[in-house]
Amino acid sequence: MEKLLNRAKDIKIIFFDIDDTLRVKDTGYMPASIPQVFAALREKGILTGIATGRNLFGVVPEIRALNPDFFVTANGAYVADGKGQIIYDKPLPETVVTNLVTWLERSDVDHVFYGSDAVVASKWTDLMSDAITPVYGKLSVDPDFYQTHAVYQMLTLSEQDDQLVLPDNLAKQVRMVRWHQHSSDIVPMTGSKAEGVRRVLEQLRLSVDNVMNFGDELNDVELFDLGGLSVAMKVSHPKIMKMADYITDTVENDGIEKALKALNIL
Structure with missing residues (x-):
């Protein structure tokens, strides 16, 4: 745990999956702790991003209302900042x-x-x-x-x-x-959330050691492989659980807030 706490000191940007990470996919439930987390990270100067298989159409209003700094959508194929400026745009041929x-x-x-x-x-x-x-x-x-x-x-x-x-x-x-x-x-073939996140890091001139990722499904594999700190939700796919640096609680039980506090980021 001490090693994780030392690595957490380098975190400057955190990316979050949406479904079963920020909110429950089947019910749309998002705990009150999530807006509080985003506000607290902003106060500490830590950037936030959404990294999702959804495209911008699927980023629901309550997620947009969190005012993340970046949107990595369509599994990394379309990336924009919080002001709508496109960072990466690569449709299929x-x-x-x-x-x-x-x-x-x-x-x-x-x-x-x-x-x-x-x-x-x-x-x-x-x-x-x-x-x-x-x-x-x-x-x-x-x-x-x-x-x-x-x-x-x-x-x-x-x-x-x-x-x-x-x-x-x-x-x-x-x-x-x-x-x-x-x-x-x-x-x-080479597309993934990791590719989109990598484009954001390049623009910010940050290294992979400065990034933290929250996820739960197989489309997070490349992102967890990218580097930095990876946190899996308690309901994650078994492969993601094995890859994670840290496993936290479910959405309903404020898993994101618990992880950030356990790692001394909040």
């Missing part, structure tokens, strides 16, 4: 999106497109509703969205999602990351 749509349609797999500030479904089904509604509510439907908008990542929706295998022509360019029993993120 148009040919890759077209090939993904062709493969998914041939495989009879429904899908979701992530624009910079829109989330659109190819079709709205009960399976789609079960996975997506707790995160985004009901989505608009436009199977041709990708033809007129930049796409930063996609989601698969299938009863056999765990059996989907990318064809060879796509497997070299994108990868799938499970986040739900019926759905996976499709992100660039």
Whole structure:
């Protein structure tokens, strides 16, 4: 613990996942301690950021109201500061999106497109509703969205999602990351929250030793690998629990506040 406390002294910026980290995904519950934490960090001169698989459309009002300094969204593909200035903007190549749509349609797999500030479904089904509604509510439907908008990542929706295998022509360019029993993120091969956070650190001229990350799911793996201090929530995926420097309590039990106090950051 002494080593962790020494490392915590170097923290200058903290990134937070949203779902089951800042708020409960299924209910939207966010404890009163969260706004207090952000205000206290601001008073201490510690910067804050959101690092999420959601895009800006999915950053709900109560999270925006925390006034974080940075938004790393769409698993690192779209990064902006708190004033809306874009730091990093890397949509999937148009040919890759077209090939993904062709493969998914041939495989009879429904899908979701992530624009910079829109989330659109190819079709709205009960399976789609079960996975997506707790995160985004009901989505608009436009199977041709990708033809007129930049796409930063996609989601698969299938009863056999765990059996989907990318064809060879796509497997070299994108990868799938499970986040739900019926759905996976499709992100660039080199894309991750870590890439987005790295861009913020470069702009601030900070090192990885200056960053702390809170997360719970597999799309936090690269972020936890990046360096700095990593804190997993009590409900985290087992792989994330093993990677974490520190494991804290659940959202409902003020896990973030407890961790920051235990590490003498607050």
